[in-house]
Amino acid sequence: MPTLYHHPMSAASRFVRLILAEYGFQTELAEEQPWENRRDFLALNPAGTLPVYVDDSMRALCGASIISEYLDETHGVLKRDRRLLAEDPFQRAEIRRLTEWFLQKMEQDVTRPLVRERIFKLQMTSDQGGGPPDSKILRNSRANIRQHMKYLSWLAGSRTYLAGDRLSYADLAAAACLSVLDYMGEINWTEAPQAKDWYQRLKSRPSFRPLLAERVRGVTPVSHYADLDF
Amino acid sequence: MPTLYHHPMSAASRFVRLILAEYGFQTELAEEQPWENRRDFLALNPAGTLPVYVDDSMRALCGASIISEYLDETHGVLKRDRRLLAEDPFQRAEIRRLTEWFLQKMEQDVTRPLVRERIFKLQMTSDQGGGPPDSKILRNSRANIRQHMKYLSWLAGSRTYLAGDRLSYADLAAAACLSVLDYMGEINWTEAPQAKDWYQRLKSRPSFRPLLAERVRGVTPVSHYADLDF
Numbered sequence: 001m002p003t004l005y006h007h008p009m010s011a012a013s014r015f016v017r018l019i020l021a022e023y024g025f026q027t028e029l030a031e032e033q034p035w036e037n038r039r040d041f042l043a044l045n046p047a048g049t050l051p052v053y054v055d056d057s058m059r060a061l062c063g064a065s066i067i068s069e070y071l072d073e074t075h076g077v078l079k080r081d082r083r084l085l086a087e088d089p090f091q092r093a094e095i096r097r098l099t100e101w102f103l104q105k106m107e108q109d110v111t112r113p114l115v116r117e118r119i120f121k122l123q124m125t126s127d128q129g130g131g132p133p134d135s136k137i138l139r140n141s142r143a144n145i146r147q148h149m150k151y152l153s154w155l156a157g158s159r160t161y162l163a164g165d166r167l168s169y170a171d172l173a174a175a176a177c178l179s180v181l182d183y184m185g186e187i188n189w190t191e192a193p194q195a196k197d198w199y200q201r202l203k204s205r206p207s208f209r210p211l212l213a214e215r216v217r218g219v220t221p222v223s224h225y226a227d228l229d230f
Numbered sequence: 231m232p233t234l235y236h237h238p239m240s241a242a243s244r245f246v247r248l249i250l251a252e253y254g255f256q257t258e259l260a261e262e263q264p265w266e267n268r269r270d271f272l273a274l275n276p277a278g279t280l281p282v283y284v285d286d287s288m289r290a291l292c293g294a295s296i297i298s299e300y301l302d303e304t305h306g307v308l309k310r311d312r313r314l315l316a317e318d319p320f321q322r323a324e325i326r327r328l329t330e331w332f333l334q335k336m337e338q339d340v341t342r343p344l345v346r347e348r349i350f351k352l353q354m355t356s357d358q359g360g361g362p363p364d365s366k367i368l369r370n371s372r373a374n375i376r377q378h379m380k381y382l383s384w385l386a387g388s389r390t391y392l393a394g395d396r397l398s399y400a401d402l403a404a405a406a407c408l409s410v411l412d413y414m415g416e417i418n419w420t421e422a423p424q425a426k427d428w429y430q431r432l433k434s435r436p437s438f439r440p441l442l443a444e445r446v447r448g449v450t451p452v453s454h455y456a457d458l459d460f
Contacts, residue, residue, distance in 0.1 A: 046381070047330075047331065047335050059320060061320075061323050061327075062327050063327070063330060065295070065326070065330070066323050066326045066327055066330070069299075069322070069323070069326065070319050070320070070322070070323050073319040073322065074319050089300050089303040089304050090289060090291075090300070092299070092300070092303065093291050093296050093299070093300050096295070096296045096299065097291075097292050097293065097296055100277075100293060100295070100296070101277060104334075105277050151276065
């Protein structure tokens with residue numbers, strides 16, 4: 001069975017897990033602490049990033065965008081109206097643009113620093129950079145959330161799904177990212193009712209269930225985290 | 231005619247210009263100063279990043295990976311043995327992994343900070359963050375170059391082209407990145423003879439010529455920059 005190296009608080013890992021679940025794939029999950037720079041893990045992915053997908057022939061695919069393109073080419077293409085990337089090249093470009101937005105831009109501006117400061121640093125040793133969160137980083141990252149939520153609300157308000165009429169990688173990427181931030185109670189949903197409606201729909205999909213049941217050491221999720229009707 | 235918004239010192243822009251030249255595309259080049267956050271440019275690409283490709287129907291494609299996938303789907307697929315992405319999904323994944331390595335990981339560790347400190351800040355106003363380079367950032371970025379050059383040398387020494395037997399996006403991405411660093415004299419070629427052999431081959435391609443003729447305000451390129459036999 002293929003193995004997915006992941007971390008529960010990695011938005012990119014959650015994105016790939018959602019794709020695999022939507023396509024009905026069985027994979028073994030192996031939790032990786034990316035700050036440990038484990039030698040065997042670096043041999044799989046010299047960049048040291050998550051997720052990494054290792055297929056039955058022990059070939060490694062590194063990173064969310066590479067795994068998602070591979071899954072589209074080898075499986076999505078057969079899924080007809082359940083395919084998570086479009087047929088049309090320009091529509092594919094729009095889905096990829098939004099997927100990048102949430103897994104790279106929002107990741108850099110908001111998700112990565114907040115997860116690192118609030119969750120990873122609790123588990124890191126002081127040699128690894130562990131310790132109390134840096135309040136300046138928390139403040140800056142939180143200030144960036146509002147802009148991203150405004151954009152998400154605009155997308156959710158003007159389209160059925162984020163990239164158009166059908167569920168796509170763009171929705172799974174955004175929902176993966178939002179679910180990590182929501183776990184930590186960082187989202188003010190009352191300010192973003194259209195984004196909330198869209199997220200409620202995503203969160204109710206069977207593919208989401210395993211994510212909502214997961215807990216990380218040291219940080220309890222916000223009370224509405226697993227609530228489908230929050 | 232399509233337009234490519236670019237900056238001469240943006241590795242991602244150079245990468246797309248190389249693809250377009252390899253495929254024999256004519257495009258109009260529009261130079262964009264990304265730190266200006268020009269309103270009309272942000273309307274094309276809300277993320278504010280380069281390059282942006284605007285086609286004849288005025289549809290915008292934002293970012294190197296999205297443009298390169300689109301060009302593969304609409305043109306590369308017809309190029310047979312001159313195609314810059316492979317046919318096989320796993321080989322495509324390897325090309326994408328290396329492309330990301332140079333345009334994202336090396337960009338973040340080395341290229342972006344060095345270009346910002348040494349070139350962009352000369353042209354920015356003080357409101358925009360302009361001023362003298364930060365010596366700590368220069369030192370850190372330069373310390374990261376060695377590791378990346380080691381990896382590039384290993385790839386160049388063990389394969390004809392970086393991702394295998396044929397020229398691919400991986401070579402164009404790495405060469406785009408290296409050419410920006412070489413312009414600034416940041417590469418110590420004597421330490422990396424295998425990388426140098428590979429770069430010499432890339433640099434001699436006709437697609438490279440326009441890049442080698444370009445100059446940016448305030449910074450003269452290192453003497454061997456345009457020399458094919460350096």
